[in-house]
Amino acid sequence: DAKTTQPTSMDCAEGRAANLPCNHSTISGNEYVYWYRQIHSQGPQYIIHGLKNNETNEMASLIITEDRKSSTLILPHATLRDTAVYYCIVRDGGAGNMLTFGGGTRLMVKP
């Protein structure tokens, strides 16, 4: 799987949008971009994933650049409960492939 690069940490004010960037310049054509988050002492929680097109669900939006070398996860109205480590992972779409976790971004939402 291609490697990803994320900032180590970010702060965001409560109620504002949180924009978490991810670089994946070596992504291949069949690799999807997945986002997970991990709240302290819990298992990772799936947020969203996409291949080429931008995606939106009830939790977040995923913006993928046209060349697919980077993406941004957007939490439109961050709350204190969104404080977590956010992992950007690129993964082959085959069902058997595991997720390889990098360091992630520690997002701190502040009042």
Added chain:
Amino acid sequence: GAVVSQHPSWVICKSGTSVKIECRSLDFQATTMFWYRQFPKQSLMLMATSNEGSKATYEQGVEKDKFLINHASLTLSTLTVTSAHPEDSSFYICSAIEASRLNTEAFFGQGTRLTVV
């Protein structure tokens, strides 16, 4: 989303004893389950890939005789830490992928915190 249940949530055991951790997919069938380990302030590290009805595939550096994995059904995989030592104390997490769906997300259990004293 799909639910993966892990049991127990935490366990304390004496050095030299064995501990079994269960991972169940509650509302879907999982051909493949993955076991991860996470030390404090570190990311998740894949230990092994568990395939239903066959032997698990272990990552480099993970002792297969120490971390026994059994995936006897499409909804259950177990990880047994044998002869546990204090250095095995960690947060163990499983994940599962639904068998019938490609290009799909993996779902994670809530994790098991193992403390060996």
